[in-house]
Amino acid sequence: MDENVHVIERYERAWIVFGLGMIAVFIVLIGYLMIANRGTIPISAGRVDATQVRSAGDFANPRVEQVGNEYVVYVQAFAFGYLPTEIRVKAGRKVTFNITSPDAQHGFQIERTNINPQVIPGEVVQVSHVFRTPGEYRIICNEYCGIGHANMVSKIIVEP
Numbered sequence: 023m024d025e026n027v028h029v030i031e032r033y034e035r036a037w038i039v040f041g042l043g044m045i046a047v048f049i050v051l052i053g054y055l056m057i058a059n060r061g062t063i064p065i066s067a068g069r070v071d072a073t074q075v076r077s078a079g080d081f082a083n084p085r086v087e088q089v090g091n092e093y094v095v096y097v098q099a100f101a102f103g104y105l106p107t108e109i110r111v112k113a114g115r116k117v118t119f120n121i122t123s124p125d126a127q128h129g130f131q132i133e134r135t136n137i138n139p140q141v142i143p144g145e146v147v148q149v150s151h152v153f154r155t156p157g158e159y160r161i162i163c164n165e166y167c168g169i170g171h172a173n174m175v176s177k178i179i180v181e182p
């Protein structure tokens with residue numbers, strides 16, 4: 023037989039089929055999780071002028087707003103912190119975060135949750151989460167943003 027011809031052996035074929043099968047399983051699982059945890063997937067909630075973030079519009083007044091049984095939070099992620107400095111919500115209710123930055127790129131990872139969007143100047147990113155367990159949740163910046171990056175933290179207080 024020609025030495026340059028590669029023959030797929032029986033076990034090699036079985037291994038390839040198994041590997042592709044596993045990838046198919048992962049894709050189905052990802053599809054299921056995308057539907058089950060829709061809110062954790064960051065979506066764009068519009069654009070803003072990054073130079074105006076501190077002076078005009080929703081983000082000049084960072085706050086927690088109660089809308090019916092839910093919360094809408096407007097967050098300014100800046101170098102090096104988050105506004106409002108304290109976010110207080112009740113457990114078991116949907117919290118929708120709208121976040122933007124007036125300067126550089128930041129992260130908004132809420133520890134012990136799946137919330138982990140990237141915050142880009144000029145864009146409003148939206149994620150939502152229902153905090154089931156009361157307590158304190160730390161927010162950390164996980165996108166390098168300058169000398170104060172490592173100390174860029176905040177917190178969410180979830181009341182029972």
Ligand SMILES: [Cu+2]
Pocket residue numbers: 100101102127128129163164165166167171174
């Ligand atoms: Cu940052």
